[in-house]
Amino acid sequence: MSVEKDTAVTQKEARRAAVKKVRERLGTHPRVGEGKYSPESQQYKFNIRIRSPKLILDEDGENAVDVRYLQPIEIGKALVSAADREISVECPTKQQMNKQIREYEKELNQAIQKALVRATGSSLSHLPFPENQYAPVQDIISEVILNGEIDTDDLRMMDSFEESDKYQKYVDDLVELDLLNRRDNTLKSGDVLDTIQDKESFKGHDVKTYQDELDAALGLYFEHNVGELDMIKRTLGPYLAIAGYYYRRALELDDLPVIDEEELKHGIKIEYSGRQKQKKLFKLSRYLIQLENVGVIKSIHTRGKRKWVGNDDTYDNLRQSTEEMGPVSNLISPSVNNQRTLGQSD
Secondary structure, X not given: OOHHHHOOOOHHHHHHHHHHHHHHHHOOOOEEEEEEEEOOOOEEXXXXXXXXXXXXXXXXXXOEEEEEEOOOXXXXXXXXXXXXXXXXXXXXXXXXXXXXXXXXXXXXXXXXXXXXXXXXXXXXXXXXXXXXXXXXXXXXXXXXXXXXXXXXXXXXXXXXXXXXXXXXXXXXXXXXXXXXXXXXXXXEEOHHHHHHHHOOEEOOEEOOOHHHHHHHHHHHHHHHOOOOHHHHHHHHHHHHHHHHHHHHHHHHHOOOOOEOHXXXXXXXXXXXXXXXXXXXXXXXXXXXXXXXXXXXXXXXXXXXXXXXXXOXXXXXXXXXXXXXXXXXXXXXXXXXXXXXXXXXXX
């Protein structure tokens, strides 16, 4: 027996009512999907989805040459009563829709930043770090690189000075990564650190100096601890905000766009607010120079304007890193664009 014979409202009538309600309340952009009938509630449930168009501009950034639509995201459901001929429809308000979109955007941006850490950890490790929470990691690895070993009593002494056990915590992580090897009361280099020291390059980066060895080891530490994004962002926050914004655009377009600095500012504006946002925007030039120095993005000049483009290896690594990164898989366009995109705008 069909659903329609069990209800006073057919699925076609219910969907028509849902579409009308959604358009009245949310506008014409959201789309009503196929419905399912729930015998328990005597309702049809229709998914409401929205997909954002992205204009692709010409080299001058003035004229639209194409439109690309992102994968749709679900923003709620329309519920249509099927118990009687008096059709009633429930659907989200604009405020609820916007909140859902903001939450999705936040989740998406965090997922992309996690994927970037995984894809570019060795590059990001070359950024100039101030004294920060990663100083203990650098202390430990540097001591082993230069002197071959560390006495664990020295680490306990450092933890007593810090009134914490952070040195020991970092040791546990470094041993798990096989960067260090425990031998009684001594820490020596593990097989992975030995490999870094024995090779002239590691993950595409030259290993010619002690600093190169330290950077390579720290990059592995970042990649391993990608789940601790909040901790990593305390040091790399503005860099991840800018690079994350750029490579999100690249994933949307299936290509590396060439974009200007004004657009890259959106990465900071999304991540920060108030005085923090103003401080980070003032430092944008330094962040861009440093990101270029470690090879995450690079500057080019086209028609007398300075613009920025990504790195092919970083992009390829990022795509591989997004396979299990939740909402990022919905972001990647199913089509493949084989021509380099020269610009874009919201």
